Each structure stands twice: as structure tokens, then as C-alpha cells.
Amino acid sequence: GEDVEQSLFLSVREGDSSVINCTYTDSSSTYLYWYKQEPGAGLQLLTYIFSNMDMKQDQRLTVLLNKKDKHLSLRIADTQTGDSAIYFCAERWDFGNEKLTFGTGTRLTIIP
């Protein structure tokens, strides 16, 4: 079934690391994505990971994938006030299935 789950809220002190978690239900997912949405704006693609990878790092962002547990996480190092936003994970089931299935989003709040 289609059910991508995320925690609704996360508060992190400025300068600390943020870890946003996501679980998905379909082990045949080919690609898993992280998007950022700021208030009143569209979605910004942050990064994505192919299902045969365990980890991907891009500057302050680290994505970890545990296929056995169907668990995806996004770590943001040295969290800044500009990182305040809603973060969505999304899955694409398999090659040829074009749609992205999104979670409900995690609102990240930065504490000064």
C-alpha cells in the first residue's frame, strides 16, 4: 500500500544536528527523495538516494537508507535558522511508475 510516514514536528537547537525520519511501505521503491518546503513556497529538491545505496552525503546533508526496516533518514549538520521548513520524504515505487508518493511532512523548528 501507499503509506509514507513521518513525525509531524522536530525542534533542534541552532548549531546542533537535525535528524528527520521517514518510513515507507514498499520495498520495491527505486528512488527515495527529500524535499524542503518553506512557508508559502513550492518544494525544493534537496537530495535523493537510489535503493541499492545505504548512504549518500551532500555537504551538510546525509541520507541513510535501511531497506530491511524500510527506514529513511535525513541528517542536517550544523542546523541554521534558514533550515526552518517542512521536510517531505517521497518514494517512487519502481522504474516506469512515475508518481511520487509523499509523507505528511516534518516541521523543523530551530531554537536560537
Place this chain on the structure above:
Amino acid sequence: DAGVTQSPTHLIKTRGQQVTLRCSPKSGHDTVSWYQQALGQGPQFIFQYYEEEERQRGNFPDRFSGHQFPNYSSELNVNALLLGDSALYLCASSLSAQRGYEQYFGPGTRLTVT
């Protein structure tokens, strides 16, 4: 290099009316997808257009229809508007030949149905 653009930014319509939303894809992209994002929710896939045809469709009624033009731009049409159609409508573009299938989103059109 222009990103994905959408028009209008905001729209207010009355129940029962029809609406058309427009999207221009990122330069070089040939595929357009439309999503509906209700308040406090993640985006829901409506449909995708490639080579001027609907390639895949989500669980939306036939009141939702679309079109893709030869220049790859796209329209989303919604007929017989319901109050529940109030949402942010997002357009995403991608390049079909690209592995990873990165979809880049526009800023959205906020539709309010009264």
C-alpha cells in the same frame, strides 16, 4: 535558466465553476506532473504528461483534466469545483531520459473555492 513557473499565483472561485491553471517546465525538461497539496498534508499526485499525452493518473475524478502543448507547457483544468478542491496546486517538471527522475517543483497556485 528559468525554473518551473506557474500562473496564476492565487485564485478564488465559486463552487460549481471551472478553473484552468498553467505551468511552464524548467528549460530542457519534457515531462510535467501535477500535484494537489491540501493544507497540512503532503502533495498528492494528480497526473503526468509526456509527449502531449497523459502517461499516468492518480486517484482523482474525471473533473480533473489536463493538457500538454508542443512546447512542453501544461494546463490543469478542474470542472464543477467543490469546496474540497481548495488547495495548493503544484506543477513539477522532469526529463524523462534522466535516471533518478528528479522532479523540480514550481511555486504553486493557491486555489480557494468559496
